[in-house]
Amino acid sequence: MYDIIGDVHGHAQLLKKLLQELGYAKTPTGYANPDRKAIFVGDFLNRGPQIRKTIRMIRTMVENGNAYAILGNHEINTIIAHLTDKKNKPLVKPPLKNFIPVLKTINEFVNYPDEWAGHLKWLRSLPLFLELEDIRVVHACWSDRAIEYLKNNLPPGKIKKGLFKEIHTHPESELAQNIWLITKGPQFHMPGDLKIINSKGVSSRSFRMRWWENPVGKTFEEISFESKFKLPNYTIPPQIAPSTYPYPEDAPIVFFGHYCRKNGPHIIKPNICCLDSCIVGSKNLLAYRWNGEKKLTPENLNDTQHTNN
Numbered sequence: 001m002y003d004i005i006g007d008v009h010g011h012a013q014l015l016k017k018l019l020q021e022l023g024y025a026k027t028p029t030g031y032a033n034p035d036r037k038a039i040f041v042g043d044f045l046n047r048g049p050q051i052r053k054t055i056r057m058i059r060t061m062v063e064n065g066n067a068y069a070i071l072g073n074h075e076i077n078t079i080i081a082h083l084t085d086k087k088n089k090p091l092v093k094p095p096l097k098n099f100i101p102v103l104k105t106i107n108e109f110v111n112y113p114d115e116w117a118g119h120l121k122w123l124r125s126l127p128l129f130l131e132l133e134d135i136r137v138v139h140a141c142w143s144d145r146a147i148e149y150l151k152n153n154l155p156p157g158k159i160k161k162g163l164f165k166e167i168h169t170h171p172e173s174e175l176a177q178n179i180w181l182i183t184k185g186p187q188f189h190m191p192g193d194l195k196i197i198n199s200k201g202v203s204s205r206s207f208r209m210r211w212w213e214n215p216v217g218k219t220f221e222e223i224s225f226e227s228k229f230k231l232p233n234y235t236i237p238p239q240i241a242p243s244t245y246p247y248p249e250d251a252p253i254v255f256f257g258h259y260c261r262k263n264g265p266h267i268i269k270p271n272i273c274c275l276d277s278c279i280v281g282s283k284n285l286l287a288y289r290w291n292g293e294k295k296l297t298p299e300n301l302n303d304t305q306h307t308n309n
Contacts, residue, residue, distance in 0.1 A: 001037075007042070011049070012053035041276075134252050141245060167179050247269075
């Protein structure tokens with residue numbers, strides 16, 4: 001059975017504590033549990049204080065069959081940040097925007113260039129999603145259409161550097177749109193002539209969405225999946241209702257991260273679970289212990305918090 005672990009973001013000490021609480025012991029092949037396997041939902045790099053230790057822990061577990069891991073948007077951005085163009089100049093040019101968190105990872109490995117080069121190759125060997133028995137794992141959004149497209153258009157094995165160049169330089173391509181959809185999720189972009197004010201007094205131009213919900217008849221707040229602010233309970237005009245990716249009640253359980261759910265809830269529906277506990281702010285790491293059940297149960301959520309001891 002599986003222990004699905006949310007976004008770690010370089011917090012190795014919390015990861016170690018959580019694994020121990022879940023019955024994993026340190027062995028020559030990394031942390032292991034003879035009866036279980038860990039699954040990391042992506043975004044284990046960037047932001048935290050122990051990025052180098054975190055990636056070494058997770059990579060050792062994966063390479064020795066003690067865990068699975070998938071790519072999140074932070075891993076993808078990290079790979080892209082190290083690519084060069086035909087003139088051997090960095091592909092990512094200022095302003096950095098989404099690449100600022102990558103700088104912390106780069107700084108941790110400044111004295112370990114060979115080790116970091118090996119990690120970058122290993123990252124390209126990780127999948128973008130998992131389908132295992134009765135569960136699915138993706139970083140941000142499960143879209144049947146996107147998953148099917150990637151199954152048919154991504155060659156097996158390690159992802160080539162050229163693919164990451166393509167999704168960065170041609171974000172409008174079908175390949176890029178499908179990869180970003182499952183690793184970043186859809187966003188609702190406000191039309192230019194519509195202004196609404198969120199709970200912080202800011203006019204939000206875009207927000208993360210409950211991608212599994214049908215937006216018809218819903219309010220902005222009901223379709224929002226933001227943790228940093230609330231939106232007005234105004235019904236979304238049907239002319240601007242966003243595209244979503246309904247997830248049937250009889251579909252396999254899907255686990256994902258990405259959405260920084262500091263205060264939860266984490267079990268959204270009986271077959272939908274977001275395990276991102278917003279670790280940077282909460283100092284809390286979350287996991288779900290799946291034992292073969294067809295419906296999620298709160299009793300199987302496990303978390304561990306930072307202490308000063």
